[in-house]
Amino acid sequence: MRSAFPTYYSTILDPFADMVGEAIRYLNQLKPPQSPSASGTPGYLGNDPTGPHYGNVTKAQLGENMASVAEVLQDAADLFRGMPNWNHPLVMPNVIPPANTAAIISAMMTQVFSPNIIEGEYSWDVERTEMETSAILADLIGWPTDEAGGLFTFGGSGCYFYGIKYALTSCLGMDSRCNGIRTDAKVLVSQQGHYCKQNSTDWTGLGMNNYIEIDTDDATNAMDFNHLEEVVRSFHFSGTPIAAIVCTMGTTDAFAVDPIDKVRTLVDELYPLEKHPDGVGRPLIYADAVIGWSWLTFKGYDFAANPLGFAPEVLCEIKKNYEAISKVVYADAIGCDFHKTGWATYNCSVVMVRSLHKFQELLSRPGSAYLQARTCYNPGLYTLEVSRSGSYSMAAWATLKFMGYF
Numbered sequence: 001m002r003s004a005f006p007t008y009y010s011t012i013l014d015p016f017a018d019m020v021g022e023a024i025r026y027l028n029q030l031k032p033p034q035s036p037s038a039s040g041t042p043g044y045l046g047n048d049p050t051g052p053h054y055g056n057v058t059k060a061q062l063g064e065n066m067a068s069v070a071e072v073l074q075d076a077a078d079l080f081r082g083m084p085n086w087n088h089p090l091v092m093p094n095v096i097p098p099a100n101t102a103a104i105i106s107a108m109m110t111q112v113f114s115p116n117i118i119e120g121e122y123s124w125d126v127e128r129t130e131m132e133t134s135a136i137l138a139d140l141i142g143w144p145t146d147e148a149g150g151l152f153t154f155g156g157s158g159c160y161f162y163g164i165k166y167a168l169t170s171c172l173g174m175d176s177r178c179n180g181i182r183t184d185a186k187v188l189v190s191q192q193g194h195y196c197k198q199n200s201t202d203w204t205g206l207g208m209n210n211y212i213e214i215d216t217d218d219a220t221n222a223m224d225f226n227h228l229e230e231v232v233r234s235f236h237f238s239g240t241p242i243a244a245i246v247c248t249m250g251t252t253d254a255f256a257v258d259p260i261d262k263v264r265t266l267v268d269e270l271y272p273l274e275k276h277p278d279g280v281g282r283p284l285i286y287a288d289a290v291i292g293w294s295w296l297t298f299k300g301y302d303f304a305a306n307p308l309g310f311a312p313e314v315l316c317e318i319k320k321n322y323e324a325i326s327k328v329v330y331a332d333a334i335g336c337d338f339h340k341t342g343w344a345t346y347n348c349s350v351v352m353v354r355s356l357h358k359f360q361e362l363l364s365r366p367g368s369a370y371l372q373a374r375t376c377y378n379p380g381l382y383t384l385e386v387s388r389s390g391s392y393s394m395a396a397w398a399t400l401k402f403m404g405y406f
Contacts, residue, residue, distance in 0.1 A: 003070040004069055006112060019069055020108075026077035029084070043090035046081035046135035071249035074234040095252060095291065095340045099395075103344040106398035107190030107391040115390035117152070118383070120375025122209035126390045127377060130350075136400055137336065137352055142329040149356030151383055152349065156290035157196040159351035160246075162384070163286035166198040166333055166353065167244035169362045170279040177363075179206065186235060187211040190223040191245035192256055194288060197246065206243070221256035223247065228268055232283075237272050242283040249328055250292025259322040260287060264330035279358070290349065294341035297405060338396040343403075345395045 030146065032042030040047040084091045087098040091201040115123035117130055134150030141148070153159060168176060172183055183207065183292060189197045191213045201211045212231060215224040227243070235242050247258035267283055276282035295318075301308075303319050311320060328334050334352040338344035353359045363382040373381065380386060 001066065003097060004066075016112075019073065021068065023073045023098045026074055027080060030077065030080055032088070032268065032294035043085055043088045044085045045085050048082040051082035051401045067396050086405070095337075096346070097340070097343050099339070099345045100343045100399055100402060102398040102402035103338075103395040105346070107345045107348075107395040110390040110394050117388045117393060118380030118386060118388045119373070119378040123390055126394065127375075130379075130393040131377060133350065133393055133397045133400060134352065135294075137296075137350065140299055141352065142299075142326070143352075143354055147241060147356065148354055149359070150350045150352040151379060152388070152396070153383075153385065155347045156194070156288070156335055156337050156340075156385075157199055159290065159337075159349050160196045160271055160288060161200045161203065162351040163246070163284075163288075163333045163335060164204055164206070164244055165384075166362065167284035167286060168204060168206060170284050170332075170358075171241050171243040171281060173280045176360065178299045181256065183241060185241040185243040187244045187246065188214055188228065188231060188242060188283075190248055190256075190258060191216045192221050192223075192251050192254070193246055193248050194290075209251065213261050216256070221254040222249060223256075223258040225259050228263065232266060232270065241281060242298075244284045244286050246286045246288055247331065249287045249289035249325055249334075250295075254289055255291070255321070257292065257327075260285065260330050261327045284332045285298065285330065287294050287328045287334040289325065289328050289331075290320070291330070291340055293334065293336040295321045295325040296328070298406070299326070330382060338399060341395065342399055344399045345391070348395045350393075350396060 001394065003015070007014045027045075030045040032040075032047060041049045075261055084093060086096045093316050113127035117123045120127055130152055132148065133152075134148065135145045137150060138145045138148035151162065153162060167187070168181065168185060171185055172181070172329045176182070181204070187197065187206065187210060188200055189211055193213075197211050202207050214231065216222060217224050232242065232245070245263055247260040247263055249257055249260065263285055267285060271282040273282075297323040298318060299322070301318075301322070303315060306315055332354050336342075336350050336352060338348035338350070339346040342348065360382050365381060380388070
């Protein structure tokens with residue numbers, strides 16, 4: 001049994017690296033031949049699109065004896081047979097790009113020693129990958145890097161969930177955390193907004209009847225600002241709290257970008273900071289930028305000189321998209337998916353907040369007997385998750401280190 005675990009000491013006889021290589025070789029055998037004339041269905045691993053096969057799952061039983069690692073790895077690789085090969089040009093999935101090599105291997109490294117980025121003692125310098133990635137993103141957004149911060153979580157829905165929880169606590173006050181949501185605060189989001197608007201209002205206890213859909217423009221699919229303003233002013237006049245206004249910064253299909261700059265102007269007009277210095281009663285602006293965030297990497301690109309030589313019509317679209325997405329700087333919180341337009345492993349998402357101190361202050365909990373603040377960065381005191389895999393932040397960090405600007 002001891003041979004089934006990586007050794008805790010250095011030795012050239014540890015077979016772990018060879019086993020990893022063997023597992024990858026099993027997977028490689030499922031890839032189609034390179035020849036463009038290959039027959040069958042090369043877009044599916046193992047040339048077998050007949051599955052999935054769930055018929056006998058309820059008959060699974062624990063084996064009488066240990067199996068060999070090689071046998072288990074071969075069986076594991078066979079589970080991929082018939083799966084769509086996201087890397088193949090004949091497969092067009094819903095924003096599931098191929099993951100880059102640096103992200104895959106870096107994320108895999110965390111599986112060996114299991115760093116938990118809940119706090120420093122459990123992860124040591126692996127925790128830096130969350131902080132450094134957040135600083136890079138904050139700089140791309142245009143936020144002060146010493147004030148903003150980010151938390152890696154379970155996908156874009158996790159980012160959205162954090163955003164709504166942050167908004168509810170900010171708008172309704174700390175009492176809402178202790179005694180529960182007792183006010184029908186509203187979440188405003190466009191008709192084109194992601195369906196996790198239902199998940200988040202449901203699971204936070206606010207209730208799905210309390211998200212309000214804003215009309216969208218037929219030509220652009222973006223939020224109709226006139227309708228939004230009408231709804232916001234109506235709720236403001238009646239004294240109904242608006243916890244969050246969600247601006248979708250790049251929808252999955254039409255890449256609609258909501259007018260977040262106008263939303264910021266409206267919020268600042270109706271809910272000035274001098275009357276809401278602690279945020280209570282003031283709507284929080286959440287930018288669902290899980291698709292669009294990556295256009296921020298064109299920050300600083302010389303569109304006039306065009307050093308990468310983009311065709312004029314392409315350059316025009318790049319510039320237009322960058323300028324639209326760059327307005328996320330007006331948000332209070334932003335969701336970004338690296339596993340979508342960041343070419344990282346699945347899943348890999350980070351929610352960014354303009355003021356990390358405020359976020360920590362609003363959502364911190366008392367420490368536990370075994371989780372103590374022995375280092376200067378202890379997100380486990382305010383995150384939803386207590387077990388936080390370092391694979392998310394490691395994959396994103398490796399992607400940014402590997403790709404850079406150009």
